[in-house]
Amino acid sequence: MIKLTALAVSFTIAAIASVHATELNRGTPTVVDGRTLELNGQRYVLNGIDAPDLAQTCTWGKKEIRCGLLSKTALMDLVAGAEVTCKSLGLTGSRPTVIGKCQAGGFDLGGNMVHTGWAVTAPGASDDYKRVQDKAKTAHRGFGAAVSSCRPTGATAPA
Numbered sequence: 001m002i003k004l005t006a007l008a009v010s011f012t013i014a015a016i017a018s019v020h021a022t023e024l025n026r027g028t029p030t031v032v033d034g035r036t037l038e039l040n041g042q043r044y045v046l047n048g049i050d051a052p053d054l055a056q057t058c059t060w061g062k063k064e065i066r067c068g069l070l071s072k073t074a075l076m077d078l079v080a081g082a083e084v085t086c087k088s089l090g091l092t093g094s095r096p097t098v099i100g101k102c103q104a105g106g107f108d109l110g111g112n113m114v115h116t117g118w119a120v121t122a123p124g125a126s127d128d129y130k131r132v133q134d135k136a137k138t139a140h141r142g143f144g145a146a147v148s149s150c151r152p153t154g155a156t157a158p159a
Contacts, residue, residue: 004038009149019024025044025085026085027083033054035053037079045092045099050122051120114136
């Protein structure tokens with residue numbers, strides 16, 4: 001009986017997780033940093049991108065700048081006044097973090113962060129994001145105009 005109950009509980013948890021993964025979460029987010037936002041109590045890391053840690057600084061020309069704060073501000077600009085929708089794509093990390101595909105006003109937030117140059121593609125990112133990153137670099141937007149010390153640690157630097 002105990003084995004049957006444990007099996008039933010496992011199936012119930014799996015069913016709930018499966019349904020949760022396909023649900024859309026909508027609302028007004030709180031931006032945590034340039035790649036993370038919180039929506040209705042759920043924290044999402046934007047799929048396919050990387051951005052500087054909030055406290056990260058970098059050298060831009062001869063100046064030390066707070067590139068983590070710049071990246072966060074860019075994401076704040078993208079979500080300002082728009083309803084944000086996030087879909088869970090799975091979990092990552094030792095402290096499970098939800099990877100999300102999020103949109104604001106119908107526009108992909110990850111793609112737009114790369115387009116503005118305040119985020120870069122993460123390893124394994126889509127070819128679409130890589131093409132957007134190449135265009136951002138060519139146009140000297142965000143990190144595309146900066147020295148390499150502004151790029152997030154572990155991210156793919158634009159070629």
